[in-house]
Amino acid sequence: MIKPLSKSVLKPSPPPSDEENMKLFIEKGNEDVFKIVYQKYFPILSKYIYWLCSDFEMGRDGAQNILVKVYQNPGQFDFNQNFKVWLFSIANNQWKNELRKKTIRERENEGIKYQLKIVESESEVSDSDQKMNKIKLGLKELSETHREIFILKYSNNLTIKEISEIYSCSEGTIKSRLFYAMKYLKEFTSIEKK
Numbered sequence: 001m002i003k004p005l006s007k008s009v010l011k012p013s014p015p016p017s018d019e020e021n022m023k024l025f026i027e028k029g030n031e032d033v034f035k036i037v038y039q040k041y042f043p044i045l046s047k048y049i050y051w052l053c054s055d056f057e058m059g060r061d062g063a064q065n066i067l068v069k070v071y072q073n074p075g076q077f078d079f080n081q082n083f084k085v086w087l088f089s090i091a092n093n094q095w096k097n098e099l100r101k102k103t104i105r106e107r108e109n110e111g112i113k114y115q116l117k118i119v120e121s122e123s124e125v126s127d128s129d130q131k132m133n134k135i136k137l138g139l140k141e142l143s144e145t146h147r148e149i150f151i152l153k154y155s156n157n158l159t160i161k162e163i164s165e166i167y168s169c170s171e172g173t174i175k176s177r178l179f180y181a182m183k184y185l186k187e188f189t190s191i192e193k194k
Contacts, residue, residue: 034071038071042063043063045059045091046060053095053098088162092167
């Protein structure tokens with residue numbers, strides 16, 4: 001008589017973590033596991049950078065640049081860190097470097113003017129589209145740090161703890177900045193409605 005397999009044998013093992021995939025990539029040069037990391041994080045990083053700059057192509061380019069840097073220098077990853085936090089720290093630093101360039105500042109100003117024209121000229125835009133445009137405009141008015149933290153939390157679903165690790169500050173500071181960002185955006189959108 002054949003014994004039935006126990007339930008623990010039938011359970012598939014969980015997929016490897018990002019940290020385990022990076023270890024395989026670093027130690028064995030396994031490019032297939034890096035493809036997994038790339039496919040997981042390219043859309044997330046693109047979206048994060050897009051929300052910061054309101055430029056779809058810049059979001060894609062930024063995400064590509066970050067992941068190429070990770071591919072070329074995988075040994076820079078510290079296995080004592082959370083991979084996701086490390087990756088968003090790189091993205092955040094890259095964004096700050098880009099802001100220092102004059103051309104980026106000019107693009108932002110053009111983006112704000114463009115968004116204002118859209119809100120003013122499109123009377124047939126749905127309420128949700130109008131609200132999203134107003135939120136984007138409000139985000140532009142926030143300080144750089146408040147905007148970045150808001151986007152990390154609400155666009156990329158990072159935890160307060162992960163964001164505090166990226167910014168190297170307390171969770172209380174992150175909560176406070178999120179509170180003020182939300183308060184400002186609520187006030188901004190209610191003023192804009194009038």
